[in-house]
Amino acid sequence: MRNALKITTLFATGAVALSLAACGSDSSSGSSDPNAALTVVASPSPHAQILNYVKDNLAAKAGLKLDVKVVNDYVTPNTAVQDGSADANYFQHVPYLEDFNKKQGTSIVSVETVHLEPLGLYSKKVKAAADLKDGAQVAVPNDATNEGRALQLLAANKVITLKDGAGTTATLADITGNPKNLKFKELEAAQLPRALEDVDAAVINGNYALDSGLKPATDAILVEKAEGNPYANILAVKKGKESDPRVKKLAELLHSDEVKKYINDTFQGSVVPAF
Structure with missing residues (x-):
């Protein structure tokens, strides 16, 4: 996560939110249908890169349909998960999430830690x-x-x-x-x-x-060291959705040896696995 809070203009954020809301009108977003695509909102790099690696190389074999939505602000991912227009997000660490929940009255929880962008x-x-x-x-x-x-x-x-x-x-x-x-x-x-x-x-x-x-x-x-670091970036969902089998499946894939190798090979220590 880019830890200094970066919020785009209200218009830009609203446009992204409307786009996600439109996606929520079909079965691929905000659904708990195990056969529907899991919609995950993510920052471009490295989050969406990692998710797209999973989508292109691991998801089909695991029986998971993955829809990755890229956004550039730090508000839309959480509001989209909270209102159900997305199933999960991947862009933040726990201290940011806790502060967001407190200030915005949202109920988003961490599923798994994935990586750290070391300070x-x-x-x-x-x-x-x-x-x-x-x-x-x-x-x-x-x-x-x-x-x-x-x-x-x-x-x-x-x-x-x-x-x-x-x-x-x-x-x-x-x-x-x-x-x-x-x-x-x-x-x-x-x-x-x-x-x-x-x-x-x-x-x-x-x-x-x-x-x-x-x-x-x-x-x-x-x-910084990665393991046990509170600033490791997380896969997050609205409270109650942790048991969604698609979320569990994505969490398993994000913790796979293949993803660990991809992170290490691609980012050369600038992004490190936190599992």
């Missing part, structure tokens, strides 16, 4: 976090979800210490140990790659790193 610490001045000098300036995302995620990455690698109980919403105020006296600069997530020239290091979201030509697997001096 990483990047630098053009040092080759390891241990090489950061006393008082070095480190840029971090300024939005609540991603700042907490950035601080957790630094804490997991003993660059800083966070107070007990500081979770995914950790802030700079939760730092209890800072042995290198790092100076933190809070910036919008999209600005962080450009800030690399002006700071000693920056924690950058995977999608923005990729857009800037940075590869988490080879360029990051610290990178």
